Amino acid sequence: AQSVTQLGSHVSVSEGALVLLRCNYSSSVPPYLFWYVQYPNQGLQLLLKYTSAATLVKGINGFEAEFKKSETSFHLTKPSAHMSDAAEYFCAVSVFGNEKLTFGTGTRLTIIP
Amino acid sequence: NAGVTQTPKFQVLKTGQSMTLQCAQDMNHNSMYWYRQDPGMGLRLIYYSASEGTTDKGEVPNGYNVSRLNKREFSLRLESAAPSQTSVYFCASSGLGSGSTDTQYFGPGTRLTVL
Numbered sequence: 001a002q003s004v005t006q007l008g009s010h011v012s013v014s015e016g017a018l019v020l021l022r023c024n025y026s027s028s029v030p031p032y033l034f035w036y037v038q039y040p041n042q043g044l045q046l047l048l049k050y051t052s053a054a055t056l057v058k059g060i061n062g063f064e065a066e067f068k069k070s071e072t073s074f075h076l077t078k079p080s081a082h083m084s085d086a087a088e089y090f091c092a093v094s095v096f097g098n099e100k101l102t103f104g105t106g107t108r109l110t111i112i113p
Numbered sequence: 114n115a116g117v118t119q120t121p122k123f124q125v126l127k128t129g130q131s132m133t134l135q136c137a138q139d140m141n142h143n144s145m146y147w148y149r150q151d152p153g154m155g156l157r158l159i160y161y162s163a164s165e166g167t168t169d170k171g172e173v174p175n176g177y178n179v180s181r182l183n184k185r186e187f188s189l190r191l192e193s194a195a196p197s198q199t200s201v202y203f204c205a206s207s208g209l210g211s212g213s214t215d216t217q218y219f220g221p222g223t224r225l226t227v228l
Contacts, residue, residue, distance in 0.1 A: 009153065032214050043117070043203055043219035044156075051214040090155060099144060099163070099207065099215060100171070105155040 002027040002093045006104035014112045019063075019078040021107050023091030026072065033074040034092040034101065035065055044090065050074060061085070086111045114139050117220035119204050125226045126194045134189040134223050136204030143208035145187035146171075146217065147179060149200040156203065162187055163208075194227045201225070 007022040025031055032051050036044040048059025055067040061084075065076045074091060091104040120135045138145065143164050148156040148171075158171030162181040176198060178190045187206075191198060202223045207215040 034216075036219075041222075043221050044205075044217075045219065046216045049214065049216065094214070100146075100158060100161060101217060103155040103157075105153055 002031060002095055002102055004033075004091045004093050004102060004104040006089075006091050006107050008107055009105065010108050010110065012110040012112055013081045015083055016080050019076070019081045019085065019109065021076040021089050021091075021109065023065075023074045023076065023104060024072050025074060025091075025093050027093060027095055029095050032094045032096070033065075033067060034094070035059065035063070035074075035076050036090045036092060036103075038088045038090065038106075040087070047076070047089070081109075081111050083111050083113065085109060116140065117204055117206055117218050119202075119220040119223050121223060122221065123224050125228065126191075127228050128195060130194050131190065131192050132194065132225075133191075134202055134204075134225075135186070136188065136220060137186045138204075138206040138218070139185065140206060140218065141184070142206035142218075143184070144206060144215075145181065146205040146207075147177075147187070147189045148203045148205065149173065150203060150222075151200050159189065159202075194225075196227045199225060199227045 003026045005024045034049045035047040038044045048057045050067045058064045092101040117138045146161040147159040160179040162168045165184045204220040205217040207217040
């Protein structure tokens, strides 16, 4: 069975600073990896996904993530934080032949003015 | 397109009461899902349906039943609500492309409190 671990349930960064949200996965077969964002009182929306093509994946709102097989990681980054980035972020994994997603426990991102 | 819609948005139940959460999608997706979201636990899959007429258990199915009424609609029923079922419930749908890599689209959620 596959799983993801998100290190840090809360992350605070200053406006304009680098955003780094960590995700490590566990899977016995090649994984597909996703980052979703949830704004307050809303559902989740897809930021980006890795589907075994390019290892550096660019998403919406300036976010990107890099798949590193040797480190079993898929960390989410953004060079310069904006106040509108304040939200909860979820990493998720699926594998070929099983479309069900397994989610991490989430990281709440706070932006300090 | 409305995407994924859920009703109701909020609900308060007493222990032992029953209710059905409704979900509909207008994207012609094959697969639909029900999740619950609890603080510090992320989203956990309750049930899912890979196609009309099929349903399967997820990680936390106890206390719930589902019905895939047609391709558009997927309902979640609590037969006898318990305080442990206090949560935010999300419906999602996917499935026009390559299955495992399909994006799941989420509804706005139903906030349920069981007293």
